[in-house]
Amino acid sequence: MNLHQLRFVREAVRQNFNLTEAAKALFTSQPGVSKAIIELEEELGVDIFARHGKRIRGLTEPGRAVLVSVELIMQEIDGLKRIGKEYAAQDSGSFTIATTHTQARYILPKVVQAFMQKYPKVRLSLLQGNPKQIAEMVMRDQADIAIATEAIAGIDGLVSLPCYQWEHVVVVPPEHPLLKLKQITLEEIAHYPLITYDAAFAGRSKIDHAFEIRDLKPDVLLEAIDADVIKTYVELGMGVGIIAGMAFDAERDTHLKAIPVGHLFGMNVSRVAIRRGAYLRSYIYTFIELLTPTINRKLIDQVMQGNKDTYDL
Template identity: 25%
Template sequence: MLFSLRSLRYIVTAAETQSVTEAARQLGISQPAISGAIAAAEVELGTEIFVRHHAKGITLTAAGQRFVHEARLLLKHSQDFERSVASLGSSITGEITVGCFGTLATRYMPALLSEFSRRAPGITVRLEEGNQQEIVDGLLSGRMEIAIAYAYALPSEITGEALVELPPYLLVAADHPLASKRKISLKEIAAEPFILLDLPHSREYFLNLFSACSIMPLIVYRSKSYELIRGLVGHGRGYTIHNALPGTSITYDGSRVAARAIVEPLPPVHVMSLRLRRQTMRPAVKAFADFLPEAFAPGGLF
């Protein structure tokens, strides 16, 4: 069973765009060339790679998802081989795709990418942000090779290494009466408006913190935006809970917030470096994976 790298590139691009027309446009080739590559591969495999939706594009079948995942890996190895041959005797080169949970990206990625670029200038990092479910989906599909996210809701196909433990903190307006305290009990503030970071799995974690204290939060705003929530808190519209605290108390719109420890002993979140269990890391990906524990260790970047 033989597949050319060109045909694999055609099929992967079609999968990513979910459109033969768009894949042809991006690659600068004819639509029949894309369709022919797909049809030939399906004959070789003896099964369909795509489901065709009349006038609505294409989506991967279950077999197609596995095929495209393996094809992505092969294309990346091919790119690594070309770069390695072109730079024999020099350091590791290549492009890697790194996923990162949105709030963790805001807090940690600027320093991580800057320092890694200094240490490994031949490696290009393509960053994809997302919520926990999007990170998991990105790893399972092969679109992401490694990711920084939380330890919850992980399927058995994904493994990882713990990087840091982040306890929950209460976030209140800087002029809130409780901001003068070093620690605040959830029960002290439970009757006030709560602003929820409304992302898959994140929302369950935050709501479970209240359940552990037998408290029902008064949710007045829900948002997927970390900075919007901080701004609302800064303007006195409520309080929230965060784990990945930024390095400043100033919000995006210039208001101020105060982060305070919580009196109750509540579970932290565990930030991890995640990857597919069955997947062998390419040298460039391994270089980034080896860099992360050092960056998060005491005395490291943070």
């Protein structure tokens, strides 16, 4: 048994059991991958993969148990490599953040700027996606951390910490009738076409739930992943926008007015998520501390060790 065999098994699963794609991803040959997997199966005395002819169709029952062990072993190997790299170069390396557009556009710029001033030799990458996608990026070691709203909490294999709270705002053109109300209500909002987030983003589920429990069916004219897109169509007079409060800047958005609606849709919590058991380089701790000053390295370590109730907003 060797590490190459374990890598081949893991990559075959990641490539949806396509050995040709697995070989490409690992810069080797398809026959070599196939042979190594068969040799591992012979050594273990069980079939890891279910086959139809020469094609792999999926994992067998013992194969699923083998995959769990393979993932654990490869995580430990990756951790050892990272330890070596960090001690060889404390202030340089690579750091990948998976996040949503809202976080990347409105929250992270100042944090990234402060981080790069501290660690100019670190190569920083931002990957964007919806909460499910960015969680998978961390689970697959494509990213070191994920930053999003509540949707990344409670995912098996990840630990997460709350960073900050925020509320939605309704955005409308100046002189809009909603601005004349002392207290805006769901019923009033539902009178107008709505322009808001796609279902996977920025607390959209809370918006939908609030209308549902009041038995209201608003006309959602347009859904987007980008608050700037939402604001553009609101400026054109096509409807009322609902966006994250952080995405409204009174100095920039001079053609719009914002109405806080946390009392209607509740407060949202953005979180930072890390793969359970991951080895964190010192500059990753620093980035998280810059993102959320109330979190420190000791607290992160406690949560990583399974003490889930040590911190909340």
